[in-house]
Amino acid sequence: MATRPSAVIIGAGASGMVSALLLAMHGYRVSIVERAKEPGVTLRGFLKSRVYFDSGVHFVGELSPHGVLTAYLRYLGIRDLPSVEFDRNCFExxxxxxxxxxxxxxxxxKMLAGLCADxxxxxEGIHRYMADVKAAYYSSAFHTLQGSPIRDETDPRWHIPLQDYIAGYIRDPWLQALLAIPCLYHGVSPENVSFLQHARVAGTHFGGVRTFAQGGLSLVKxxxxxxxxxxxxxxxxxxxxxxxxxxxxTLSEVELDNGERLGCSVVIYTGHPGFLPQMxxxxxxRPTAVNRMHQLYDGMSAHLLYLSGGTEPPLLxxxxxxxxxxxARSFTEAFKPLHRGTAGPFYIMPGPSVLNRESGQFDSIDFVAAIPCDAAEYRAFYGTGNGKRPSAYRTQKKQRLKELYASLCRTVPEIEGLRLVDGATPATLQKYLYSPGAGMYGVAHDITQFNPLPVTRVAGLFxxxxxxxxxxxxxxxxxAFLACGYLLDHQNLLNGVRTCR
Structure with missing residues (x-):
């Protein structure tokens, strides 16, 4: 009887768990190593004052019954995971x-019609720009489940900065800002993200936006x-x-901090790339690869305010x-250093208790307000979250959250009645995301740096x-499908996903 190949997955976030599941489904003996006490720590959300806050999963595209993400989940054996939809006519x-x-x-x-009416x-520019977003989004076989999964057939024009791409079609500054709003979903300024990378995030919303009815915790479970x-x-x-x-x-084993060694022929690393070379x-x-990984910087950081109050949400x-x-502040300034956040932008999102309140399963409704900021003011406190935080940090956090909450209430009077239950700072993000730059989405997909490829020089390391x-x-x-496809064949995986759609 042939020996089953063995794999170690480093990191138990969404990509780590999906990678482990894919390999196990195809005959591998799989171990996952996770530094937190449980898997999916950033997806789980948390309870505070008897209110559940979905801190890691705010909204998800392609989660409709015919969505691509739904097909991926079905292929993994996750079927009928309840979801709830945002207002399709006015998502934002x-x-x-x-x-x-x-x-x-x-x-x-509907978005096309609304923008043209406003x-x-x-x-003409709106129609051309939106058509390009759609074309760029569907140029990926991982979104269409058709064509070659690893062949790049994108238009060279799509690799220029988003800001320049929009300006090629649109003159109105307010419309330019509206089309750049999805930068908040990937954390990179319109000046620094390519049109293609932006389109592959913005395009996920063209078929409706949902979230999990029981929050990110239900996906983790x-x-x-x-x-x-x-x-x-x-x-x-x-x-x-x-x-x-x-x-x-070739790979032989992964050593853990307790001295245990896990034998393996495959390793899939899902942590921050900057930590990989030292392992x-x-x-x-190659020295160039090491330098690039060490020089990677994160995207936008933020304060997060967790709000609650009553059983009915503001109409807004x-x-x-x-x-x-x-x-007075251009949209691009939200992504620049020395930005404290008190002038906005303020981005407020309802949680699953709002979208699923008819179920009667939630005692109180929840909201998360994301306020982009410069992470540098908390850098002295990085790495202090394993025990009780220093008093200086606690004082600074309390003062900043109070300041931001007051600014938010003055700016958006419709949220009167929502109380501040808790909050997160860039130091919180650094702790739970284990990311040196405290970016909300980790490493920035910035045109000025080289993001890592799934394959490495080491055979079996992805x-x-x-x-x-x-x-x-x-x-x-x-x-996860991209990395595992080098072992399991990309086309076979996507063919399997396509049958689940």
Missing amino acids: TVRFSDRGDFSLAADYD FPAEK ALEQRLAEEGVVLHCNRSAVQIHCKSEG LPEKAL LDKKNFLYCQH VAGQAVTGPGVMGATIS
């Missing part, structure tokens, strides 16, 4: 301080159940400290998100995660 309300409110639909045709002089069914072994509260290779350069033998990677937030932008493909549950899932 965007308020400019000097121009009023604009509604953005979560539907390609900006009739820009109709479903993945945990499937991992158990496939015999995957979890090593939680453990860190991988060294990846060992044989003399000929490998010297010269395992009833199954829809809200964004406020101040005219990289997955948001840093490779893109943000969110969708990006993490695709990255």
